[in-house]
Amino acid sequence: MTESTPIRRLLLFHGLKRSGNHAVINWLRGQAPISFANNIIPTRPIRWGQAAMPGPRPFRRWLERARLRKTLKWEPAGDQLLVSLEDLEPGLMPFAEVECSFLHVLLVRSAENVFASRLHRISLGDRFRGDCDPEFVDLWAAYAREHLGDTNCVPSKICISYDRWFTDRAYREAISSALDLPFSDRNIAHIPPDGGGSSFDRRRFQRRATEMNVLDRAADLSPDERHALDGILDRGEVRELSARLRADTRPPDALRTGIGGATTRRPWSTPRVERKS
Numbered sequence: 001m002t003e004s005t006p007i008r009r010l011l012l013f014h015g016l017k018r019s020g021n022h023a024v025i026n027w028l029r030g031q032a033p034i035s036f037a038n039n040i041i042p043t044r045p046i047r048w049g050q051a052a053m054p055g056p057r058p059f060r061r062w063l064e065r066a067r068l069r070k071t072l073k074w075e076p077a078g079d080q081l082l083v084s085l086e087d088l089e090p091g092l093m094p095f096a097e098v099e100c101s102f103l104h105v106l107l108v109r110s111a112e113n114v115f116a117s118r119l120h121r122i123s124l125g126d127r128f129r130g131d132c133d134p135e136f137v138d139l140w141a142a143y144a145r146e147h148l149g150d151t152n153c154v155p156s157k158i159c160i161s162y163d164r165w166f167t168d169r170a171y172r173e174a175i176s177s178a179l180d181l182p183f184s185d186r187n188i189a190h191i192p193p194d195g196g197g198s199s200f201d202r203r204r205f206q207r208r209a210t211e212m213n214v215l216d217r218a219a220d221l222s223p224d225e226r227h228a229l230d231g232i233l234d235r236g237e238v239r240e241l242s243a244r245l246r247a248d249t250r251p252p253d254a255l256r257t258g259i260g261g262a263t264t265r266r267p268w269s270t271p272r273v274e275r276k277s
Contacts, residue, residue: 007063007100008079011179012093015107016140017086018117020162020214022192024107025082027165030187031176033078037066041094043087059095087139090146091154103179104154108143109162111242115140115232116217119225137232144241148248160252161245166214171252178253 011034015021029036045051063081066072072081085092090106118132145151147159158178164171169185176183218229232238 005079007081009081010059010095010098010100010102011080011082011105012102013082013084013105013107014088014090014092014143015084015086016109016114016118016136016143018121019107019109019114020166021084021086021107024160024162024165025084026190026192027172027185027187028082028179028181030190031181031184032080034080034082035078036073037071037081037083038073039084039086041085041088054094056093056096058097060097060099062095087136089139089153090143091157102156104157105179106143106146106154106157106159107162108140108147108159108245110215110245111140111144111238112229112233113163113214113217116221116225116229119228120217120221123222123225132228132232137235137238141237141241144245148241148244149254158252159254161248163215174251174253178251 011028013021013025015024025036028034041054042051046053083094085094091104115132115137118136122132142151142153146153146157147161158175160175161171165175172185172188173183218226221229233242
């Protein structure tokens with residue numbers, strides 16, 4: 001297959017930075033030929049007032065431009081395209097007039113580990129400042145509520161727990177099944193270059209990624225970083241949602257609400273939160 005191959009299915013992958021997005025995406029791409037577009041709406045320029053939040057773009061036009069600009073990873077080239085969206089509201093739809101089937105994939109990581117990684121990342125450079133501001137704690141809570149089923153912002157989704165994905169082969173097999181992919185752990189130990197690798201280990205554990213201490217990142221923090229993390233984890237909503245995520249044992253397709261189909265309507269760009277009574 002080549003770059004001109006029509007896209008049969010679009011996977012919209014949502015996750016906060018430092019949630020293990022690239023690890024999971026790289027693992028998925030090891031199971032089938034899936035082309036990849038990384039972080040198509042950079043949020044830092046938007047947060048710093050250097051750019052405006054774009055509205056939904058016609059998918060075909062965006063795809064043609066992405067092909068011309070060589071911003072897609074085509075190896076292995078296939079008829080599926082995965083697009084990642086980082087640090088944005090769960091369920092944000094970046095495209096209009098999507099003519100292929102599409103599915104949202106939401107990734108959530110435990111608050112302790114995602115914010116430990118983000119706090120440590122801040123120490124690595126000024127461009128990461130603000131990555132643990134209250135707005136991002138609220139955003140993590142929005143992902144957790146969507147994962148747990150408290151909200152239904154996303155009409156068609158697979159929800160993945162990074163912590164369970166990392167530890168549980170049967171859970172990974174269920175993810176593959178839910179996404180209609182042939183299961184393989186071929187890339188489970190590989191660290192892709194996207195995102196710079198781990199906040200703590202960079203890419204030192206290449207081909208040994210399963211040995212990284214990703215489930216206890218608080219132990220790797222400095223005293224000041226640990227104090228800041230405790231302040232985040234002490235928030236009542238974070239404590240409550242964290243406990244529920246730890247207790248959640250549902251399969252990843254438990255919240256699958258149907259496959260998105262071809263549509264010419266203009267999808268929403270800011271999801272409306274619907275709380276279950």
